[in-house]
Amino acid sequence: MTDVLERLRGIVGAAHVLTSTGDQQAYVVDWMKKYRGVALAVVRPGSTDEVAAVLRCCNDAGVTVIPQGGNTGMAGGATPDGSGAQVILSLTRMNRIREIDPVGNTITVDAGCVLATIQQAARDAGCFFPLSLGAEGSCTIGGNLATNAGGIAVLRYGNMRELALGLEVVLADGRIWDGLQALRKDNTGYDLRDLFIGSEGTLGVITGAVLKLYAAPAAKVTAMAALPGRAAALALFTRLRARAGDRLTAFEFMTRNCVDLVLKHASGAVAPFAAAPPAIALAELSDTDAEADLAGLLEDLLAAAVEAGEATDAVIAQSGEQAKALWRIREGISEAQVRAGKTIKHDIALPIGQLAAFMDDCERVVEAAYPGLNFLVFGHLGDGNLHYNLQRAPQMDDDAFYALTGPLNALVHDLVHRYRGSISAEHGVGQLRRDELPRYKSVVALQMMHDLKQLFDPACILNPGKLLQS
Ligand code: FAD
Ligand code: MLT
Ligand code: ZN
CATH class of the missing domain: 3.30.70.2740 (Alpha-Beta Plaits)
Structure with missing residues (x-):
């Protein structure tokens, strides 16, 4: 093992091979504090070539590797086991925005880029990258891809799989697959990109990605509706979608207990309704046309919903600050649960x-x-x-x-x-x-998944014990 550590230091530099308990602390426990492991080392490569060299070294030595991004995952996929023999491969030093193409409407990024950084880079270029979730200030795009993350804008833009055009991946044996195409169409055989998306670090290490950009929304309106029950949520959703179509970019649901929990544990959260309803829906409409009267449309729709008994009350945010306050309640649920x-x-x-x-x-x-x-x-x-x-x-x-x-x-x-x-x-x-x-899962589906694992990672060094039983 000393020999492996020396070789890893030779690849990424001694400062980026963390072996002390103190240095490893943030990497060996998951966000929910549900899983805790021990690592031989946390290795922090700075380039795709370094990732390739690290994997070649670990593959040759039979050392298993746990890819890790922002460590915000909710399935324990980025936490090592308790053996102390696994290497955590942290991608967070690889955080470059490589290129923005305003004509092709794409952005090419390192896998360790934090999601919020990509959203900001898109905004700075007058575009929009729609993936949005509570952990966006610390999760990385590599982790988003590896888990095929969803979030609050899937309704309009799709999940991570639908937002990716190309990938760069390092395979278990250190070979680099340059699949960084920015193509909207490519029917030249099996879809290798989609195999890696959602593979949770078990088939390869994602080091770069080409992502789709969209026209930036110029008008936005957010509202909360008090619901008399669960069936009403579906009726309201159907009503909003039928009139607003693609302009309905988010429709979130929460029961009273969730709201109560946030009000108890999140500082600054304010009850949206005087009398707590059994459930609440949060809806957001957006449009690329700055003149679109979204507030008028939403007001009409919510009034009709109240009339039809699908909602008992509604509030429409009158400012960006008010919209944020409504979202704070929804986005505060995960954190409030941990505290509770x-x-x-x-x-x-x-x-x-x-x-x-x-x-x-x-x-x-x-x-x-x-x-x-x-x-x-x-x-x-x-x-x-x-x-x-x-x-x-x-x-x-x-x-x-x-x-x-x-x-x-x-x-x-x-x-x-x-x-x-x-x-x-x-x-x-x-x-x-x-x-x-x-x-x-069916026996046939599982067998195909095991076959793929065997093909891509025959020595089983990539994230063993995650997703599939070894
Ligand atoms: P990590 O936690 O580091 O890793 C997750 C998995 O991906 C692991 O299996 C890891 O091995 C693998 N991995 C990481 N990077 C790579 C890479 N470069 N190559 C190969 N494999 C890699 N998820 C949603 O889908 N929707 C939500 O609304 C949502 N809300 C959240 C809210 C909060 C407050 C939190 C804490 C989490 C939330 N999540 C949500 C969970 C979500 O999966 C993660 O936040 C995010 O997608 C993971 O990114 P990460 O960089 O933190 O990955
Ligand atoms: C969310 O949507 O807030 C997270 O995905 C959910 C969670 O904390 O369970
Ligand atoms: Zn979620």
């Missing part, structure tokens, strides 16, 4: 039309089996994606609650499966869902 204590999380996708029926069924099933749990249900309703999270009943201690993880996952996910949904909508599989995958 242990949470058993489910990141599920369902056919949109069945979301209300699912929520009714699931609450009934969970409540019957484990009475008194606190339901924190929120998410990207317009994408059919719910964060179906549970916290302990008041009389339970943390350990008793955590012991329910397996049975609760089975209850929730079996029902998701019956609805032909997915047990990971946007966070990935990592180590969190790895052992559940065989229960819900």
Whole structure:
């Protein structure tokens, strides 16, 4: 191992091979503080060639490698195991915006670029990069690609897979695949790019990407609607989409418990309605035409929704500051959950039309089996994606609650499966869902995934034990 460390120091420089416990602290624990590991070293390459040399060295020595970006993932995919024999490959030094092409409407970036930096670079060029999520100030585009991240603008622009045109990837044996095309069309065979997107660091290390840019929205309006119940959320969503079409860029849903949690734990969060409704929808319309009367349109739609009983009240933000305050409630939920204590999380996708029926069924099933749990249900309703999270009943201690993880996952996910949904909508599989995958994915699908892993990484050095059972 000393020999490997010496070789790694020779590749990236001694200052970028972190071996002390103190230096490694931020890299070996995940954002939720659910997973904790130990690493042989954190290696911080500064270029694609250095990534290639590091992987060649580790592949030759049989040392396993955990690719890591901003370490904000929610499936434990970037955390090493407890052996102390794994290398964390942190991409954060590779943070260059390589090129912006205003005619092709693309931006080419290093994989370690922070998402917010890319959004800003696009804005500075008079364009727009739409991926947006709560961790955007610290997650990297490499991590977004590796998890096929979603967020709050998927409804209009699609998830990460739909925002990428080309990739640069280093394979396990150190070969570099330059797939950095900026093409909108390319039918020359298998889609290698899409294999790496969503592969969670198990097939290759993404070092660069060409991303799509869009025309910047010039008008925007944000509103919150108080909902009488879950079915109303779907009715309101359908109403807004039917009239606003593509201008409906976000439609988020949260139950009262989530709002209460944010109000309790996030400083500066203000209750949007005097009387707390059972659920709230947050909708955003945007348009590239600065003259578009989005506020008028939304006001009409919300008035009609109140008239039809789909909403009981609504507030439309009158300024950018007010819009931010409404978003703060939605975006504050993740952080508030961490502060409130242990949470058993489910990141599920369902056919949109069945979301209300699912929520009714699931609450009934969970409540019957484990009475008194606190339901924190929120998410990207317009994408059919719910964060179906549970916290302990008041009389339970943390350990008793955590012991329910397996049975609760089975209850929730079996029902998701019956609805032909997915047990990971946007966070990935990592180590969190790895052992559940065989229960819900077909034997044929799993076999193809194992075959691909074997082909790309025969020595199994890339993120072993994540996504697939080794
Ligand atoms: P990491 O956590 O470092 O890694 C995630 C996975 O990608 C790991 O398996 C890792 O091995 C792999 N990986 C990282 N970089 C590379 C690379 N260059 N090449 C190959 N593999 C790599 N997700 C959503 O989809 N939607 C949301 O709305 C959303 N909201 C969030 C809100 C908060 C507050 C937080 C903390 C997280 C949220 N997430 C959300 C989770 C989301 O997956 C991550 O924030 C982000 O996509 C991960 O990026 P990262 O750079 O932090 O990746
Ligand atoms: C979000 O949408 O806020 C995150 O993806 C969800 C979470 O914290 O579970
Ligand atoms: Zn989410």
